[in-house]
Amino acid sequence: MRSIKILFVICCYLMFPKLICSQESDIILAKNAGEELRLIINDISKLNNKIGTAYYSDISAIKDLQDRLSMAEKILKQLEDVESEFIQLSENNKTEKDYYIKLAYIDIAALSIYSKRDAFLNFLDYSYNYDENIYKNNRSIYEKEIGDWEMLNNKHLNSAKSRIKIIINYDSENIDAKIISALVAFYEKDYNLAINDLNNIILELEREKEEVTGFGENLLIDKRLGFLYTWLSYIYFESDQIILAKEQLEQATTFPEADKSLTWSMETFKKLDFIKHKCYDIKILPVEFPKTNNSFDKKEFTFDYDNNKKSGYKVNISPIFVQAKPEHLIEITKNAWGKLLKIEEDPWHKAEDEIKQCIDNHEKIPYKNPNNIYVLIDANNSGFSQINKEKYINRFIDVFEVINDLTYANIGWNTLVRANPENIFYRIYKIKTNLGIYYIFQNSQSFLKIFEYYNINKESIPQSKLKQLEEYFEKDPLSVINDDISYLENRWPDNLMFILTKMEVATLTEEPNKALSTITLLESKISEGAEITDTDPLYISDIYKSYLFFKLKDWRNLVLTIDKLKGYGYSNPWLNDVKARYLFIDDENNFKVK
């Protein structure tokens, strides 16, 4: 009997604390899980901190993006763990709506990553083998990943909606349910609905704030208001309504109680200020890689030879695939422009020393040495010498190659622009290729004129054949350039990169006086202290101006601009060229220039 009693008491002692512990653990578990959720959300807010470049130029082998993806995957795993903890809690406490609120917030936190799947995963797609025109294995990895993320995105959208329903069943006026519902609308890309809903919640809270007197409740309302304004601001950013975004950001900073939201607002303000001056963008547009390649008929101009003498010429056409690979296209575009500048500067450069010497000695122009200088070919001068003709022919062959390169690059950029119409970077490069083609078109006669004087086997080149060659120089892309400029003007009128491109286009396509006024107008849009890749944008605009003053023969302003350019302190071959040319034209009456 005694032992039964002892056993009974032991059972009581052992069971009583256990019963309490099992109930107690739910609250403790919820508290810990809530803390964990806060930390994860804090980490989500840091996901973008390391990214400083959009990587439109070369997405492959980007450590920053890989690091960000790893961090995002870690966060998503942590969210899954916390979610399962709250699911267990909600099953243990079916009437406790707070667990469903936490679960719905977990959905929103996960959506903040899954909804940006392109930005997180796109670099995985960039494993295309252009030489073999095939996609490597990464392509299937990317497709699987992006498919999985899309599925999970939809799962969290649906799950958030169903959890909102549960919360509303318990409390039809629950404010968290309303907030989550607005955020779901945002992640469903219904920005107007999201903004409208958040504004309604703000109005409701402000009314409530006027009614309540308790300090604690006011504090909570202010916290919520600060939080809601940050989200409104973010949604405006995402929908490219920057002015409205800033207004909401200002509102958010008036709620110091919303500590974390306030920190976010202050940081965002600082970033905007920095962006304004340093030409930084505030979003990375996901890059869509073209799934098919365009082909391009590469044209090669060659002479036929008979006993080392030119017996004829032909244009070989060989179709090649255009690699719509930004880094590849950037290289081709820059090289093509480099070649073009070299072609255009070449005769002048070679003549420079000799001409200068003549000026100093008050001698005639050094036409005697055709190795060092071109002699103008015109109706009265068949080219002075064979060497001079050869120079013209080489000049033509070089520019023919440049046309090839620019056209190739243009097709590539155009493919990228079609796949990524909003991407300013690709469109600007497309404009640059067209600008090169346009320049050649404008100056085609200076390249083609040689054929009027060039004989092969003592026979003139037939007009019909010349016509064929001219066709390659007759592409006028000005309307395409203007279309692209208009597109960018509508989208990013204040983007510094665009402003400089617009100056470039004006310099090369407009009448010099008109171009100068365009540049002056655009300069007024550049804020003080602005920088673009560590360069003062006004330095770039002054280079364009010096070109235009030279063209206008406005020597006074040219001298002033050259002095100004020297003042920037940048080392640039162009400046030396301008200075030398200025020396060259110091006594303009000594020369006859074309």
Next chain:
Amino acid sequence: MERKHIINYFIGAFFIYIIISISACSKKFVPFIPTNPPPPLYFPKDVNVTLINIPPLLIIDNENISKSSIGSQYFKIAIPPCVDMTGKAEYLKNSLSDIFYTALFETKRFSLMDRMEIKKIIEVDLTGLINDTAKINKQIIDKNLQIYDESSTKAESIIKILKNISDGILQIYITSDEKKPKSDTGKVWIDYRIVRTSGSDNEPIVLFAGSKEISYNYNATTSSLSFNRKHINEIANEIKEKFPNPDIQENLRITNKRGNVITVNAGKNDNIITGMLGFVVSVNQDLYGNNIVSYRAEFQVTEVFSDTFNAILIEKDEEDKAIIPTIRVDEQIKMK
């Protein structure tokens, strides 16, 4: 004149020839100098970005977390056997405590600890129990009941157990017993007090005290004993009246909170006495409009003023630690 004209003509023609020759010569050898090669273009390396981070979500602590378990919503009294101070009323003490139990139960104001439980605790040889189970259960027993102390007597050990499982102990002392010779009737004088036994500082606090004469009938032959119930009911009612109203009252609220200390808008006028217990409660409605009362935290009154009292929120376990920070001014309270 004609000759002059002819000469002039030749001179003019000669100059024209010279000019034409010079201009022809100069045309012939004009160097081709592209004076205006295009300026170098600006080739951006990429787009520099400063990304706007996602704003943080506001995860608010559940403001209405409630305790998963409370011992009792009413003040829980343990009534151990009376203590016979006269040394001759041993036959009365067990019955007297039983009758008090019934009387207090009928007031519907208190929660009473089961007499059988108390009896079992008393009957069990605690020393034996601890010896038998010490190795495996000592930790649990120590933590929850703290019953074992070798230096304490059995009675003290019992009190210690009761302290941990009740809010107060009704201690009844028989101070005199007057039974008329050859008569079954008698009177006992009792002193009674309710001692709050589980204060945070473990110092006993007397919440209520009194004394009263109670008449009884005792037949030694039949061993039948009956007390005058009226007297005992009067004591029970008096105890009830001295305790504050335990019902939910809309106007009873926290007016201030400093750490774990709260101030409540009730005081002496509401029968509040230092040492008394109460709860912070939240009252919500279910889908059918019924009130659902949740108990968020327990407190013990530490200071009483005429219209207010201060109390300390009792932090017994992790659950309390999680809940107490969420308690805010204006929350409702209810006395235990």
